[in-house]
Amino acid sequence: MSTGDMTPEEFKEFQNNLREAIGNTYTVEVGKILTQEEAENLIRYIRVVHNDPDATIQIIQPLEYEKPNFDFEIIAKNNQIILQRENLDSLSLDLEIEEASLAPTESIKLNELYVSENATSDNDKISKIYGENWIVLQNRLLNAISDLNQDERRFVIFLSPLVRKAVDINPHQRNFTVVAKDFAKEYDIAEKHVYEKLKKISKSIHGKVFYYWNFKANKKANLKGVSWIGTAEYKDQEGMVEVSLLDEVIQMLTVFDKSNPFTKYERNHIANLGSHGIILFELISSCMHQLFKSKSYEIEFLREKFNCKDTYLPIAEFKRNVIDKAIKDVESNTPLRINYEQKKTGKRVTELLFSFYDSNVKKEQLEENMSVKNDAITTTEDKKVFGWQTKGLSDAQIKKIAVYQKEFIDANTSKMSPNDRRDYPEIFEDWKAKLKDPKQVSTFHKVQELLDRKKN
Numbered sequence: 017m018s019t020g021d022m023t024p025e026e027f028k029e030f031q032n033n034l035r036e037a038i039g040n041t042y043t044v045e046v047g048k049i050l051t052q053e054e055a056e057n058l059i060r061y062i063r064v065v066h067n068d069p070d071a072t073i074q075i076i077q078p079l080e081y082e083k084p085n086f087d088f089e090i091i092a093k094n095n096q097i098i099l100q101r102e103n104l105d106s107l108s109l110d111l112e113i114e115e116a117s118l119a120p121t122e123s124i125k126l127n128e129l130y131v132s133e134n135a136t137s138d139n140d141k142i143s144k145i146y147g148e149n150w151i152v153l154q155n156r157l158l159n160a161i162s163d164l165n166q167d168e169r170r171f172v173i174f175l176s177p178l179v180r181k182a183v184d185i186n187p188h189q190r191n192f193t194v195v196a197k198d199f200a201k202e203y204d205i206a207e208k209h210v211y212e213k214l215k216k217i218s219k220s221i222h223g224k225v226f227y228y229w230n231f232k233a234n235k236k237a238n239l240k241g242v243s244w245i246g247t248a249e250y251k252d253q254e255g256m257v258e259v260s261l262l263d264e265v266i267q268m269l270t271v272f273d274k275s276n277p278f279t280k281y282e283r284n285h286i287a288n289l290g291s292h293g294i295i296l297f298e299l300i301s302s303c304m305h306q307l308f309k310s311k312s313y314e315i316e317f318l319r320e321k322f323n324c325k326d327t328y329l330p331i332a333e334f335k336r337n338v339i340d341k342a343i344k345d346v347e348s349n350t351p352l353r354i355n356y357e358q359k360k361t362g363k364r365v366t367e368l369l370f371s372f373y374d375s376n377v378k379k380e381q382l383e384e385n386m387s388v389k390n391d392a393i394t395t396t397e398d399k400k401v402f403g404w405q406t407k408g409l410s411d412a413q414i415k416k417i418a419v420y421q422k423e424f425i426d427a428n429t430s431k432m433s434p435n436d437r438r439d440y441p442e443i444f445e446d447w448k449a450k451l452k453d454p455k456q457v458s459t460f461h462k463v464q465e466l467l468d469r470k471k472n
Contacts, residue, residue: 042066045076052147060422060440069441146272148177152280157268158298161236161320162226162244166291170203171217172244173286173294179261179269190246190266196255203287211255218248218257229321234314285350292322292338293345300352300372305433312359312369331358331365339368351376377430402464408452409463417451417466418444427462 042062050058059073146152151173164172174194182189200210225241246260261269272278279302286294299321303311319325319334322342328334335358343354353375359367404413417424421444425432432443450456457463 041072041074043074043076049077050075057422146177146180146280148181149283150280151176151283151286152180152269152272152278153298154268154272155277155279155302156228157226157265158279158302159229159231159321160226160242161229162224163323164224164244164291165220166294167213167217168221168224168244169291169294170286171199171214171221173283174199174202175259175261176269177283179266183266183270190263191258191260194257194259196257202283211252214257215250215252218250218259221245221248229317231317234316236320288349290342290345292342293349295322296339296342296354297346297350297352300346300354300370303370303372304374305436309373310369310371312367314367315365318368335368374433377433404454404463404467405458406454408454408457413467414448414451417463420466420469424460424462424466428460431460 044058044062046058055075058075062073063069063071153176171194175192178194179192182192194214196210196214197207199205199214200207205213221244223243225243227239227241228237229235230237242264243262244265246262248257248259250257267276279298281298281301286297289297299313300311303309313321315331315334318339322338324334324338328337339356343356346352346354351374352372354370354372356368356370358365359369404410409417422440425440425443425447428447431447436443438446447460451460451463
């Protein structure tokens, strides 16, 4: 039976079942440009208040522009609320959101949280919010094969937050501007040299393509390359490059969800890296969310990725001149620490197995362990030992801490990977077993404080 053949009662039941299965859809209009943290807090708040963890949240933010010099009047606005409070944490619990009615012909975005920055943009133009300090790329692009040099690679990476911000405002935008002074500041290039660099990039990147990699077949997915740019024009008098990008490239820089896995990292981490350093840093960063920090890459892929298919043919030379130097570059300029070992098939080296960690996280963990160790040697007169420290938390105690799960998780971020993309409820659920473990629960902060807290 199609939805068009349903009676009103049957269609209403269909709607209710659908909402129960995938969560409701909420559209929220806010009265200010939100930071990434504010947007994430608002999304979590709405999902918790409405007890709808699978809800789709669309946040519409205002554009920053001057008021028109003519009179106008808004005559209709449906299914939206306006939030004008500066502090999102102060939102009262009686917040009401009108659910958007689901007509049979409307499409539904499943189980993803989205934010739109333009109330006038197309309804289907929605994307996750990431601040300008983040480089975000689809993994298909990150793993793609290309022959970009250092300056060209920097240029493409520089486009990431620039394109993301512009397309959030105007989903149809395909032309973008790279200002020489901004590019110079990003990569610490002397201003007198940056103009010539951009002029060369605008010429050399023409005709360069990338190829998707098929890891199962261990070869390029196809022999047809995708152009990095459509056009690039250096404007000498204005000190800028105007580029047009193809839809496929824009998608790689703006669409991030479960169907399009992605990697994000802080943009300052790659500012001083060479071309091989950038490649290795991105490959390792794409794996940092894994529980076991290791990843094996086949030699064929690494040679293609580092553009060394026909150079450094002896494996010892490839490791010494490419991999080892890239590791040194990454470790000198970023918090990543990398080791590797070779794996053989018969007598031939066929894979390199990388192991890695974030030294910033490891340092925090060491300091935390030292703090726990110091606490352990204090006398009972100095520090009271609570039952949960020797037995672990009970279900009732965990339930009480869950009331303050955001505050609790924020106090224990050292236990999370920098690339952890999960929401607060999912992280807290993952920690429950550790909270019940007497050997691990004492390593968490704020436990007793939250247990002692009384509800207002």
